[in-house]
Amino acid sequence: MDNLANQILTSKRPFVIAGPCSVETEEQTHTIVDQLANEGKVQLIRAGIWKPRTRPDSFEGIGEKGLPWLKEACTQANLPFAVEVANTKHAEIALKEGANVLWIGARTTVNPFAVQEIADALKGVKIPVMIKNPMNPDLELWMGALERMYAVGITKLAAIHRGFSDAYDKRYRNKPNWSMPIHLKREWTGMEVINDPSHIVGRRDGLLEVAQSAMNFGLDGLMIETHHDPDKAWSDAKQQVTPRRLKEMIDSIEFKQSLENMRPDEKLFDLRRAVDHLDDQLLDILQERFSVIDQIGAHKREHNLTVFQSDRWKDVMDSRTEKGVKKHLSEKFMKELLYCIHEESVKRQERQLREADPIKK
Numbered sequence: 190m191d192n193l194a195n196q197i198l199t200s201k202r203p204f205v206i207a208g209p210c211s212v213e214t215e216e217q218t219h220t221i222v223d224q225l226a227n228e229g230k231v232q233l234i235r236a237g238i239w240k241p242r243t244r245p246d247s248f249e250g251i252g253e254k255g256l257p258w259l260k261e262a263c264t265q266a267n268l269p270f271a272v273e274v275a276n277t278k279h280a281e282i283a284l285k286e287g288a289n290v291l292w293i294g295a296r297t298t299v300n301p302f303a304v305q306e307i308a309d310a311l312k313g314v315k316i317p318v319m320i321k322n323p324m325n326p327d328l329e330l331w332m333g334a335l336e337r338m339y340a341v342g343i344t345k346l347a348a349i350h351r352g353f354s355d356a357y358d359k360r361y362r363n364k365p366n367w368s369m370p371i372h373l374k375r376e377w378t379g380m381e382v383i384n385d386p387s388h389i390v391g392r393r394d395g396l397l398e399v400a401q402s403a404m405n406f407g408l409d410g411l412m413i414e415t416h417h418d419p420d421k422a423w424s425d426a427k428q429q430v431t432p433r434r435l436k437e438m439i440d441s442i443e444f445k446q447s448l449e450n451m452r453p454d455e456k457l458f459d460l461r462r463a464v465d466h467l468d469d470q471l472l473d474i475l476q477e478r479f480s481v482i483d484q485i486g487a488h489k490r491e492h493n494l495t496v497f498q499s500d501r502w503k504d505v506m507d508s509r510t511e512k513g514v515k516k517h518l519s520e521k522f523m524k525e526l527l528y529c530i531h532e533e534s535v536k537r538q539e540r541q542l543r544e545a546d547p548i549k550k
């Protein structure tokens with residue numbers, strides 16, 4: 190897969206995308222793009238032309254007529270621009286009006302029909318596409334949208350982590366789930382994930398903290414909503430920052446180096462060797478544990494006992510969790526680990542039972 194940031198833009202890390210939530214007027218578009226260009230931190234301008242809004246009585250985007258304003262402002266500033274497309278018509282208009290990058294919003298990613306229609310409209314077009322995570326934390330759906338684009342020949346792809354809808358956690362507009370972008374990067378080698386702190390936090394305060402976390406986790410860039418007069422923005426006024434504030438934020442973020450393509454130093458090399466060795470030991474212990482489990486299974490079969498005994502399971506769970514917590518392992522981790530090991534044990538024993546009983550096979 191091609192690398193979006195390196196191929197179409199620069200390899201400068203982090204890859205910064207900024208711009209208003211929505212294009213409002215020609216003057217507003219020019220002012221914001223000019224200020225962003227002067228601050229010198231942004232590599233791609235973002236701006237909403239068609240806005241997916243929760244309630245129909247709010248500003249739903251300036252529409253098609255905003256595209257020439259955006260194109261003109263970005264051409265003057267010598268910056269590429271990206272817009273959100275939610276259907277085939279948007280995609281066709283955005284292409285016609287010279288958008289450099291397209292993105293699919295969270296409300297569209299949830300709908301495979303819509304994503305497929307957009308993908309079909311982009312067949313044969315060499316435009317980079319960024320896919321925001323769906324509203325709900327479903328990695329398959331997120332990957333599915335990326336795969337639909339890839340299948341029609343869009344190879345410059347990136348994912349955007351903008352958090353997930355959560356009715357209970359009021360700290361965030363959309364709660365981040367850091368294991369999901371990391372999982373995505375593990376599943377799809379080379380996939381770049383941009384973080385969108387603006388839609389995660391939903392307010393100006395807290396943006397920096399989320400952006401820093403994203404960089405600590407090794408995500409590849411940031412998309413931050415920026416407006417010359419945030420309080421007067423026609424959409425998402427609470428979360429936008431000025432181009433000056435964006436620069437301050439980017440300057441204060443500590444960027445960890447990614448070790449990819451770099452030789453690890455000696456200390457790290459030794460520590461990794463130690464981990465390799467411990468992992469070997471862990472695997473030996475697991476192998477031994479499962480061989481004892483198999484013996485227990487054989488015994489249960491001989492004495493006609495069920496595979497699962499709830500009192501024993503509760504006992505194992507409680508005692509191991511307690512021991513783990515004393516060793517500073519979290520309760521959640523212990524429970525997940527024990528569930529995983531127990532599930533495998535039960536499956537092995539059940540398989541033994543079936544294999545020994547040809548009727549149930």
Ligand code: PEP
Nearest residue numbers: 237294295296321351388
């Ligand atoms: C946006 O980026 O303006 C937007 C609508 O975001 P999301 O799809 O993440 O809600």
Ligand code: MN
Nearest residue numbers: 210414424425
């Ligand atoms: Mn927005």
